[in-house]
Amino acid sequence: MQNAKHIYSIFADYLSQYFKTRLAYRADFLGDLASNLISELINLVFIIVVFQHVPLMGGWSRDEIIFIYGFFLVPYALFSIFFGFWDFNERYIIRGEMDRILTRPVHNLAQVCLESIAPDRIFGVISGLIIMGYAAIQLKLDFYWYDPIIFIVLSVSGALIYGGVYTAVSAISFFSDSRTGISPMIYNIQQYGRYPVDVYNKIIRFVLTYILPFAFVGVYPAAYFLRKETWYIYAAMTPVVAVIFFGIGLLVWNIGVSKYRGAGS
Amino acid sequence: MHKFYMELIRMRFLTMLAYRVNYYSGIIIYAINIGAYYFLWGAIYGGQQQLGGLSVAQMTSYVAIAWMSRAFYFNNIDMEIAQDVREGKVAIEMIRPYNYLSVKTAQAFGEGIFRFLFFAGPGIFLISLIIPFHFPATAQGWGLYLLSLLFAFLINTQVNLLTGLLTFFMFRNDGMIRAKRVIVDLMSGLVLPISFFPGWAQTLMGFLPFQAINYYPSLIFTGVTSAARAWQLIGFQVIWMVVILIPILILWRMARSRLVVQGG
Numbered sequence: 001m002q003n004a005k006h007i008y009s010i011f012a013d014y015l016s017q018y019f020k021t022r023l024a025y026r027a028d029f030l031g032d033l034a035s036n037l038i039s040e041l042i043n044l045v046f047i048i049v050v051f052q053h054v055p056l057m058g059g060w061s062r063d064e065i066i067f068i069y070g071f072f073l074v075p076y077a078l079f080s081i082f083f084g085f086w087d088f089n090e091r092y093i094i095r096g097e098m099d100r101i102l103t104r105p106v107h108n109l110a111q112v113c114l115e116s117i118a119p120d121r122i123f124g125v126i127s128g129l130i131i132m133g134y135a136a137i138q139l140k141l142d143f144y145w146y147d148p149i150i151f152i153v154l155s156v157s158g159a160l161i162y163g164g165v166y167t168a169v170s171a172i173s174f175f176s177d178s179r180t181g182i183s184p185m186i187y188n189i190q191q192y193g194r195y196p197v198d199v200y201n202k203i204i205r206f207v208l209t210y211i212l213p214f215a216f217v218g219v220y221p222a223a224y225f226l227r228k229e230t231w232y233i234y235a236a237m238t239p240v241v242a243v244i245f246f247g248i249g250l251l252v253w254n255i256g257v258s259k260y261r262g263a264g265s
Numbered sequence: 266m267h268k269f270y271m272e273l274i275r276m277r278f279l280t281m282l283a284y285r286v287n288y289y290s291g292i293i294i295y296a297i298n299i300g301a302y303y304f305l306w307g308a309i310y311g312g313q314q315q316l317g318g319l320s321v322a323q324m325t326s327y328v329a330i331a332w333m334s335r336a337f338y339f340n341n342i343d344m345e346i347a348q349d350v351r352e353g354k355v356a357i358e359m360i361r362p363y364n365y366l367s368v369k370t371a372q373a374f375g376e377g378i379f380r381f382l383f384f385a386g387p388g389i390f391l392i393s394l395i396i397p398f399h400f401p402a403t404a405q406g407w408g409l410y411l412l413s414l415l416f417a418f419l420i421n422t423q424v425n426l427l428t429g430l431l432t433f434f435m436f437r438n439d440g441m442i443r444a445k446r447v448i449v450d451l452m453s454g455l456v457l458p459i460s461f462f463p464g465w466a467q468t469l470m471g472f473l474p475f476q477a478i479n480y481y482p483s484l485i486f487t488g489v490t491s492a493a494r495a496w497q498l499i500g501f502q503v504i505w506m507v508v509i510l511i512p513i514l515i516l517w518r519m520a521r522s523r524l525v526v527q528g529g
Binding site for chain 1: 290293294297298300301304305307308309310311313316317435436437438439440441443444447448450451456457461462463
């Protein structure tokens, strides 16, 4: 408990430090916010434009697809706040920064997360909620009193699934210090989870459910709120998948750290 | 001078060859993207014969060729310029006996040729084995596509030079550069053919250079356009190329006189 409190207070310090550095270049800070917003909007534009030509996509209506996309943005934003170390290999392994991390008192993964924290990504949660709200009104969805709790659980689970996968992928750098190029690959696969998995073929559906479970960050949990009963079992499995994949991520990371020798130079 | 730029192109080509990991992962990333859109469009068409003037077969060819064209015209020189400015390297570049912007263009060209030969070429062959794919039927069709692709590269590179040059005035503009990248992907017709957009949006985009970057060459490739129309599209590309050159030259003049190096 003492440990968690310690991490929390360090987190606050890093947060204030973050805003100081970011606000030194104000135009860039605003540009970053704008660029995140634009990339979110562009995916929405794709959905809206396509549905001007067709009423349904693989049996799903426009507003259902928009709802799924809005849902996806929330866990994705939560994940981006805490796991912003896309360039882990370059920043920590090749430049030898990992040696410094290991001398720090907090857990090494927590330290890496703290150093790459990106609190401005919280805006993704807001845009996700707005997009979802719009779609929910259009679809006249009914919510129960416990739905907000389920929403929080599913969103956090989604963020942990991403976190687990990325932690494992970053940890590969401990075993081979050359570039692997895997993380941009994973980044591109993740967009598959934004659309109903039944539009893909069997192999891709299998991958998105069991190997890189990105469908658990978008379609599956969103299907619960859309009251698609065929997917309920998958939605209910989301927290379980989250625990399993984050566990795997942490395990691979810890093994990686124990194998880490430093890149030299 | 001519020989000098050839050497720059060659050097970048060889550098690309050296970073093989980027190459392999790049192929997989393009496959992932083309695959995603292939399935999405399949679901979108459903039973429909034609949407936005394209049949399913033309659409899958369009998606594949649009990504393959992107492999050629895409480059990160705006990021490179931003980094040079931030690290102060640009000061050294400026006292060298060549034009910094031409050097960047030559490097981008070397990168483009590399990806065109080792990436788009084999890629398009592999794709044609998996999904139904229509190549241009005539040599003229190929010629028109390649010519238009070359102009697409030049226009995209100019847009990148422009965003890169803005670093001189904004000091840090990574956000803007990333925003520009997604905007170009959308407005150039990579994600959606321009003919899918509602009328007012098409009119608006007609006043912007972005569709010259991808929509024109891809349209020519799919064979939806006549040869006369293709020449007309290439004409538009030439006009855009000249038009964008003007702000670049003005900004470059201004940038040289107000360079602030932010330390190494």
